[in-house]
Amino acid sequence: MKVLAIQFICCLFLSYTLQAFPFSVKDTEPLQNLYSNLQVSKDTIKDDKLKTRETKEEEGDYDDSDNEFNIRIGGNRSCKKNNVIRVGMLDLGISSYLAENGGLDMPDELDYMDQRLFRSVNVGIHLINLKLGLNKKEAPQRLGISTGVKWNIVHYSMEKDYQLHKDRDDYLSAIDYDVPALKKNRLKANYLQIPLMLEFNSNPRRSSKSLNIGVGYVYQLLLNSNYKYKTEDGTKLKSKGEYNLTKSMGMIEGRIGYGPLNFYMQYGLKDLFQPGNGPQLTPINFGVNIIPR
16 A cells, blocks of 8 residues: 555656646757757867868977877888887998008909999898987987897909809908809898997978988898809809808998988998908998988
C-alpha cells in the first residue's frame, strides 16, 4: 500500500508540473540556434588560426618550437626547432693529395702518383647529422654544433699504367709496370667519418637565402680498400687489401656557401700512407654539397 501511495503522489506531482510549465518541441529551437552559432564560431576561429599560421609560415614569422627536434630529409626546407636531425645529405667532389711542397702536381720522383684528377671522385653520404643549437631562446638556430656519421668514398685514379700488388712492404714495391695499356687504374678506400663542426646559418628560416659557414674537426677511420684496373681490351682485375693506407686520422673541414650551393674541403692531419710505407702525401677532399643541409 505504501508503494502504491508513493507512486500515486509522484504521478500527481508530474501532472501538475506539466500543466504549470507547458513544453513543446518548438521551444528547443532557441537552444538549437545557440548551438549552431557556437559551432560556426568554433569553426571560424579554427579556420582563422589555420590561415594565420599559413600566413606566418609564408612570411617566416611562425615559430613552432614546442618540440626540441626537427627531422629534415635532404632538401632545403626551413626549420622551426632548436635542434635539427638531418639525413640524406650528399657531398660530391674530388679526392686528391698534396706533395710536401704543397701542390697537386707531383715532383718527378713521385710521378707514379700523378692522377687523372677529374676521375678521382669523392662521395660523402651523411647517414645522419645532428645540429645542436647554442641559444635555447632562438628557434631556429643561427649558430650551433653539428655532428653525425658520414660514409666517405674515395677514388684515386692513377695516370700511369701499372698494376698494384697487395701485401707488400710499401707502396713503391707494390708497383708492377709489366701491364698492357690501361683504361682505368684506381685505388679505392671507404672511410667512416665523424665530424664535429661549428656551424653558422645567417637565415635559418629560409635556407635558400642563407649564408652558410662551417669549420671543425673530422675523425676518419679506414673501413676497407681495394685496387682495380681495366685494360683497353676490357680485361679487369680487382683485389682487396690495405695497400699501406693510414688506418685512422684527423682532418680539418671547412664549408661555405649561399642557399643550396655550398662548397666543402677536408685537409688531412696525417699522411695518406703509413709512415715509411708510402710517399709523404697529405690527403684532401673538396667539392660541393649537392643535397643541401
